[in-house]
Amino acid sequence: MGEIKVERAQHKRAVLEQLVNMSRSLGEPSREYVVLGEGNTSAKIDERTFFVKASGFSLSDITGRGFVEVYFEPVLEMLKFDRLTDDEIEQRLNEAKVDPSCPYRPSVETMFHALLLQLPGVNFVGHTHPISLNSILCSVRSKEVLSGHMFPEAIVCCGIAPVYVEYAEPGAELAKAIHKGVHEHIEVHGEPPKSILLENHGLIALGSTPKEVETITVMWDKIAKILLGACMLGGPRFLSDEQIRRIYTRPDEKYRQRLIFKRE
Numbered sequence: 001m002g003e004i005k006v007e008r009a010q011h012k013r014a015v016l017e018q019l020v021n022m023s024r025s026l027g028e029p030s031r032e033y034v035v036l037g038e039g040n041t042s043a044k045i046d047e048r049t050f051f052v053k054a055s056g057f058s059l060s061d062i063t064g065r066g067f068v069e070v071y072f073e074p075v076l077e078m079l080k081f082d083r084l085t086d087d088e089i090e091q092r093l094n095e096a097k098v099d100p101s102c103p104y105r106p107s108v109e110t111m112f113h114a115l116l117l118q119l120p121g122v123n124f125v126g127h128t129h130p131i132s133l134n135s136i137l138c139s140v141r142s143k144e145v146l147s148g149h150m151f152p153e154a155i156v157c158c159g160i161a162p163v164y165v166e167y168a169e170p171g172a173e174l175a176k177a178i179h180k181g182v183h184e185h186i187e188v189h190g191e192p193p194k195s196i197l198l199e200n201h202g203l204i205a206l207g208s209t210p211k212e213v214e215t216i217t218v219m220w221d222k223i224a225k226i227l228l229g230a231c232m233l234g235g236p237r238f239l240s241d242e243q244i245r246r247i248y249t250r251p252d253e254k255y256r257q258r259l260i261f262k263r264e
């Protein structure tokens with residue numbers, strides 16, 4: 001029994017260390033993915049609990065103190081209500097903490113982190129507001145210009161297609177919209193997405209490892225910069241569905257994907 005406890009404590013420490021490193025990397029100011037306290041990250045510990053960023057901490061210099069361990073069940077329960085007031089949300093999020101004496105409050109986005117960390121193969125989630133991508137997501141043509149893939153690396157790193165979520169208020173409303181988009185994606189493609197694009201808001205990257213979350217985020221920054229250039233030259237030329245599917249299922253691309261996302 002004691003041995004299991006020690007093993008769990010070691011596992012938790014290892015997960016937290018990976019999450020801190022991933023968060024600091026995503027928060028690195030020169031990358032322009034987030035400023036101030038923007039963005040939030042999370043990691044699954046086991047079937048019952050996960051770490052999520054506490055409100056008010058900056059990703060760039062976050063330490064283990066900036067994360068709260070939360071139970072999945074009470075957070076997922078919150079999504080069954082038609083409407084919760086801000087006070088009710090705050091109270092329920094506080095009650096979901098594994099250590100009630102922890103002085104920090106889980107981020108208001110904890111609900112979508114709980115949903116996404118339940119998907120098969122998702123152990124880490126990184127949510128950022130990259131300037132490059134938000135230049136597009138805040139534009140009137142965002143849905144149209146983000147509806148296709150332009151080059152192979154984007155497919156290999158970011159998945160066959162992103163989920164596009166129209167603007168929803170951060171909190172329960174956004175979590176419900178994400179839930180709907182993710183399940184529609186699973187119905188069409190038979191697997192969970194790797195990327196979620198939030199209109200007028202930002203990006204969510206889903207990974208089995210921290211490396212995967214970082215790679216997806218780096219690649220979306222690149223996609224956004226290329227897309228802005230393509231829009232200046234008459235608009236993006238998308239690959240065909242057939243070309244996309246071929247790249248996505250090619251054995252050498254699968255091999256490349258495994259190398260890119262391998263655990264460190």
Ligand SMILES: [Zn+2]
Pocket residue numbers: 039127128129201202
């Ligand atoms: Zn956000």
